[in-house]
Amino acid sequence: MSKFDEIRFFDDSEVNEALLGIARDPMMNALMGFTFPDTDKKIWREQFKNIHSVSDFQHNFIAHTIRQILTKSSEGLTTSGFDKLDKQTPYLFISNHRDIVLDTSLINLVLLEKGLIMTASAIGDNLVQKTFLHDLAKLNRNFLVQRGLPLREQLKSSQIMSEYIKELLHKENRSVWIAQREGRTKDGNDVTQQGVLKMLAMAAEDMPLANYFKTLKIVPVSISYEYDPTDSLKMPQLLAKHRDEEYVKGKDEDFMTMLSGVLGQKKRIHLHAGNVLDTELDDIAANSENKNKQLQAIAQIIDESIIQNYKLWxxxxxxxxxxxxxxxxxxxxxxxxxxxxxxxxxxxxxxxxxxxxxxxxxxxxxxxxxxxxxxxxxxx
Known part of the structure; x- marks a missing residue:
């Protein structure tokens, strides 16, 4: 048993069994029917038998799904900044967060097409309660962020996730994606939560904070949709906050939001990869020894990069x-x-x-x- 078992994605040795286990699920039929509309389901089910790695699944199936989503619900995806990244180097991509599924899926499609290392991506376990979604997420190299835990368990969970991200980047040579905040931005204000950076810092051990963050090779990513396909779905939560009321999600609300994000019209989409955080971290360390002030300054640098490089449609x-x-x-x-x-x-x-x-x-x-x-x- 590994200490990461509760949150990790599938090992390649587990992929085939997991994939065949959900092959006949109605949701898989719908997904593959959308991806390959002119293909009999017997054909892709037969092809599933030859899939023995996450990479196989992503290259042969999921990449086609994302391209279909772009064809049917957008007017195209453009990018900038990715060409200056090194193809052999794993990066920690931290982006603004607008769509549950697409943010990380689009980044990975870009990484795939540019020959860069694709990511392991954080996803809230509240979003994958259904068995099909849970297995599909782990087949796509998603690791689970455990939500709704008591404080002590939350701290332990954050420590494990921090160590897992470090292991992926430093030992597995695997890039990682996390959102700059917990949950999607509802009001258009893209702000990095210090709690996300505190979690990352938990695995620093005795290394100075700025030095450790340099080893993570953080790349801020700006994701800009011309139309937000879930814009109207965000209204009830914003109105509840305005009225100082507690917002309670409806049953299957997250799932419906995922579907709306995937299928809703987005028009044009642009992704920009900012510069790797490097010398700015030295400046932060030189200006303050206070850990909280350093985290605050790092959050500010990420925010500035995301905001400055955000494509204004x-x-x-x-x-x-x-x-x-x-x-x-x-x-x-x-x-x-x-x-x-x-x-x-x-x-x-x-x-x-x-x-x-x-x-x-x-x-x-x-x-x-x-x-x-x-x-x-x-x-x-």
Whole structure:
């Protein structure tokens, strides 16, 4: 028994049995029917028998699924920054988090197509309660973040996850992806939670914090969807927070959100890989010996990279102008793009509900607002 057994993804020796175990699940039929619409299920079930590694499964099946998602629900994926990464080096990718499934899936498709090391990716265990989703996640090299534990158990779980990430990067030569925060950003404000960095630091042992973080080779990644396919689904939680009410998720809400994220229209998508955190960490160590202040400074650097490199699609400028009843950014979009966005707004929320409308527009406008603030700060 390994101390990582409760959270780890499948070893290659376990892949074939796990895959054949879910091959006849109705959800697998739906997934493969979507991926290979003109292929009889007997064919892909037969092909499953020859899959004996995570890599085989990802290359021969899941990569095709993600390409189908892009074809059917987007106007294409563009990238920048990945070409400066080394093909033999494992990185710790920390990105903003907008979509449960797609964020890490798109990053891995890019890594695959550019010949870079694909990631092991963190996923909340609350999202994979169904046996099919649990096994599919582990077949895709997802490791589990244990949610809802009592404080003492949470600390132990964080320690194990920190050690696991270190082991993957340093011993397994495997890149890792984690989101900059727990849960998706609902309001468009991409902010790194210090708790995520504290968890990473738990495996540093006696090494100075900044030195240890240098060994992780952290790459901030900015993910930008022109349309957020789950925009309207985020409204109830934002409204509950506004009213100072506790938000209780409905049964299967996470699963429905996953489906909406995968199948909903996203228009254009852009991924940018920022620079590896390096000399900035030396500066942080030189300026303060306080661990919390160092973590705060590292979080700030990640935030600045994600915000500065975030692709601002026309929807961000349109939302800002609608929110403030101005035409400040009218040169950044066409009248047709504006009309399409307004139609989306009217179809997805009740336009007579002023608060929902404000939250919807703010969600889209905040990346622009944050980029302006960040540029002002850097120029001071």
């Amino acid at each position: 026309p929807t961000k400028f349109i939302a800002y102008d609608l929110l403030h009843n101005t035409d400040t950014y009218a040169d950044q979009y066409t009248e047709q793009e504006k009309q399409l966005f307004v139609r989306r707004l009217e179809m997805r929320i009740d336009p007579s509900d002023a608060i929902s409308k404000e939250f919807f527009l703010t969600m889209y406008a905040n990346p622009l607002v944050n980029k302006i603030r960040s540029e002002q700060k850097l120029s001071e």
